[in-house]
Amino acid sequence: MTALVVSDIHLDAARPETAARFEEFLATEASGARALYVLGDLFEAWVGDDDPDPHRRAAARALGALSARGTALYFMHGNRDFLLGERFCEMTGGKLLVDPTLVERHGRRVLLTHGDALCTDDKPYQRLRALVRDPSWQRQFLKLRLGARELLARDARAGSQAHTATQQRMLMDVNDDAVADLFRRAGIETIVHGHTHRPGVYRHEVDGRLRTRIVTGDWYAQGSVLRWDADGLRLETLSR
Numbered sequence: 001m002t003a004l005v006v007s008d009i010h011l012d013a014a015r016p017e018t019a020a021r022f023e024e025f026l027a028t029e030a031s032g033a034r035a036l037y038v039l040g041d042l043f044e045a046w047v048g049d050d051d052p053d054p055h056r057r058a059a060a061r062a063l064g065a066l067s068a069r070g071t072a073l074y075f076m077h078g079n080r081d082f083l084l085g086e087r088f089c090e091m092t093g094g095k096l097l098v099d100p101t102l103v104e105r106h107g108r109r110v111l112l113t114h115g116d117a118l119c120t121d122d123k124p125y126q127r128l129r130a131l132v133r134d135p136s137w138q139r140q141f142l143k144l145r146l147g148a149r150e151l152l153a154r155d156a157r158a159g160s161q162a163h164t165a166t167q168q169r170m171l172m173d174v175n176d177d178a179v180a181d182l183f184r185r186a187g188i189e190t191i192v193h194g195h196t197h198r199p200g201v202y203r204h205e206v207d208g209r210l211r212t213r214i215v216t217g218d219w220y221a222q223g224s225v226l227r228w229d230a231d232g233l234r235l236e237t238l239s240r
Contacts, residue, residue, distance in 0.1 A: 001034035007194025008218035012044035040078020040114035047149035049087035067093030115193030118174040
């Protein structure tokens, strides 16, 4: 049966059309899948599993309904929703994956990752990533009142947008050496990730062998999904 891989949905109350598109996808195409992998940034922001925001709760219910129909759900932290925790998994019936995770299906081994760790040329971001992924920092952040967390998250998003606007485009993409190193360390031929919002199938020659990197796209304007079945891996754009 088919497994589906998506990333960068960026669910947010300001974009109800994206939420509607994603919930329709869960109720239709994803409903017949063996598994759905979400490789980070499911939400534009996630400040803790105790957040009562109705839009985020609606998405969790839709995911829970998919899980109840028999589709296995797997989530990976992104740079926007790295605080997704066990309570969210209980709500949805899903499971958190470490980043990266090696998955084998239909006789093929594929390494799944969010992708931000490969963008090593963006050194300010990598320093920030190391900070917010630190368990002690996360524990202190989650002790704050919900309103304080939301305010800090808004400030962080504004800072991220300002930082992105000042960076050269190449610095926001993956670093070829980092990609080659990951291929070597994992001992695999295929990497799948999101984060860069540059969907496509990319070829990398590593140690004399051609290897494949597949990038899933964001859901701002339309859906992007990778289908994985007995015939292989196919990156598709969903109809509007």
